[in-house]
Amino acid sequence: MLVGLLAATVSIPGWGDVPKGRVGAATSGPSPAGQTPAALVQQPLPGAPADCANSVVPGAMAKLTAPPDHKQPPTESGARLSKRGGGKAQAKDDIGGAALSDDPSPTVAPETLNCTKAAAQRYADIANHGGWPPLAKPLKQSANPGDLAILRERLGIEADLGPLPNETARRARWDDALTKALKHYQARLGLRQTGILDATTLRALNVSAADRARELQQSAQRLAAAQTLPFDKRFVLVNIPGAAVEAVEGGSVVHRYTAVVGGNDHRSPQIVAKITDIVVNPTWTLPASIIKNEIIPKMVKNPRYLSRMNIRILDGRGREVNPRRIDWSSNEATEYTLRQDAGRKNSLGTLKINMPNKEALYMHDTPAKSSFAQDYRFLSHGCVRVDGVYDLAMWLLDGVKGPEGDPWDVTAIKDAVKGDDTQTIKLKQAVPVAWIYLDGWESSDGTVHFREDIYGLDHPPAGGPVSLAK
Numbered sequence: 001m002l003v004g005l006l007a008a009t010v011s012i013p014g015w016g017d018v019p020k021g022r023v024g025a026a027t028s029g030p031s032p033a034g035q036t037p038a039a040l041v042q043q044p045l046p047g048a049p050a051d052c053a054n055s056v057v058p059g060a061m062a063k064l065t066a067p068p069d070h071k072q073p074p075t076e077s078g079a080r081l082s083k084r085g086g087g088k089a090q091a092k093d094d095i096g097g098a099a100l101s102d103d104p105s106p107t108v109a110p111e112t113l114n115c116t117k118a119a120a121q122r123y124a125d126i127a128n129h130g131g132w133p134p135l136a137k138p139l140k141q142s143a144n145p146g147d148l149a150i151l152r153e154r155l156g157i158e159a160d161l162g163p164l165p166n167e168t169a170r171r172a173r174w175d176d177a178l179t180k181a182l183k184h185y186q187a188r189l190g191l192r193q194t195g196i197l198d199a200t201t202l203r204a205l206n207v208s209a210a211d212r213a214r215e216l217q218q219s220a221q222r223l224a225a226a227q228t229l230p231f232d233k234r235f236v237l238v239n240i241p242g243a244a245v246e247a248v249e250g251g252s253v254v255h256r257y258t259a260v261v262g263g264n265d266h267r268s269p270q271i272v273a274k275i276t277d278i279v280v281n282p283t284w285t286l287p288a289s290i291i292k293n294e295i296i297p298k299m300v301k302n303p304r305y306l307s308r309m310n311i312r313i314l315d316g317r318g319r320e321v322n323p324r325r326i327d328w329s330s331n332e333a334t335e336y337t338l339r340q341d342a343g344r345k346n347s348l349g350t351l352k353i354n355m356p357n358k359e360a361l362y363m364h365d366t367p368a369k370s371s372f373a374q375d376y377r378f379l380s381h382g383c384v385r386v387d388g389v390y391d392l393a394m395w396l397l398d399g400v401k402g403p404e405g406d407p408w409d410v411t412a413i414k415d416a417v418k419g420d421d422t423q424t425i426k427l428k429q430a431v432p433v434a435w436i437y438l439d440g441w442e443s444s445d446g447t448v449h450f451r452e453d454i455y456g457l458d459h460p461p462a463g464g465p466v467s468l469a470k
Contacts, residue, residue: 107441148171233249263379263381285337439454
């Protein structure tokens with residue numbers, strides 16, 4: 001059963017149109033190689049690099065291990081947990097099972113751009129030749145054979161499930177092969193690997209092939225910004241939709257961290273910069289927008305809020321101002337500098353990773369450690385909070401001598417934090433860093449990954465053009 005999803009051919013700008021076929025019916029002429037959507041996902045794009053396998057490998061389960069700090073680890077992204085482009089988060093499935101991958105392959109490598117372009121073309125082919133069947137509801141293992149046949153067809157089109165020999169196999173009861181296929185699909189999307197067709201997985205499965213092609217196409221365009229990374233050396237990568245951080249060295253991921261990134265109202269932008277230093281026990285200077293939108297309302301409700309949070313008001317000469325002198329019913333406070341003292345209450349936590357950029361954003365610790373255990377981690381004002389930030393700092397400080405002449409390690413960093421003094425430690429050599437928005441990409445082994453388009457960059461209103469936020 002082929003289900004029509006588009007009213008016209010999906011076109012990949014700059015790459016040529018996909019061969020046309022009538023959507024919702026048999027194609028008016030033979031499809032490329034006369035193939036079905038299930039075969040099209042594995043059809044290589046002419047000229048694609050040899051190191052792109054051009055298809056996911058059925059049954060090739062991603063290796064996953066639980067982060068050491070969480071008994072119930074979070075998913076790699078908030079996939080299908082929020083309305084596109086904004087709005088309140090939808091109900092989340094409170095089921096454990098997934099974690100950050102321990103696959104040493106980085107999200108972005110030299111071949112990722114061309115691999116992702118090839119994947120975009122294949123998914124456009126799928127959309128133009130019928131797409132995939134939608135699933136009406138979450139399914140239990142006791143579901144009727146007809147519904148299971150649709151699920152098997154859906155998983156087969158993206159090659160999460162291998163070819164089935166006959167109709168009897170398609171309509172068979174739920175088996176181990178179907179559970180493994182569903183887990184494989186969930187792993188590719190950064191979802192909890194439960195092997196259960198829950199509401200979250202259902203929403204992901206029902207994203208159309210046309211939408212997936214668009215995500216891959218737009219991600220390929222954004223990947224161009226990361227091509228300056230020294231792929232054979234050391235760099236840090238933040239994938240915003242995945243809410244994850246990778247420390248990469250010599251072409252392999254040596255550390256992968258859960259992160260909290262900007263929410264839809266305070267988006268984390270794409271940035272390419274260099275990490276230059278680490279601040280121990282940082283102070284925090286509040287942006288005017290936070291003073292206006294958050295601090296002033298809180299001071300109206302509780303005049304002791306600033307003192308409770310160790311936030312000082314400073315005038316233009318750096319002199320401290322008594323909060324009682326400020327008219328909190330106005331925006332007068334925005335004319336002053338509000339600075340939070342270093343310490344456990346500081347919103348940046350105990351470490352700040354500086355990466356000079358025009359957005360004045362950075363990576364940091366946080367006192368709100370519980371946020372790392374959530375699946376939905378789009379909660380910051382634009383900066384990136386890093387779980388395991390001490391470990392990342394130690395990696396960044398490789399080759400830098402500590403206060404006793406020994407290399408910096410986690411113990412030395414914690415000792416520095418205990419000292420309460422603010423100090424800046426310069427890296428031996430600046431480390432490139434890229435924050436990139438990838439909601440779809442293909443890795444060199446042919447696995448196609450997707451994450452929630454949390455900012456709605458790739459899903460414009462019906463009939464509207466695709467535009468990229470700058």
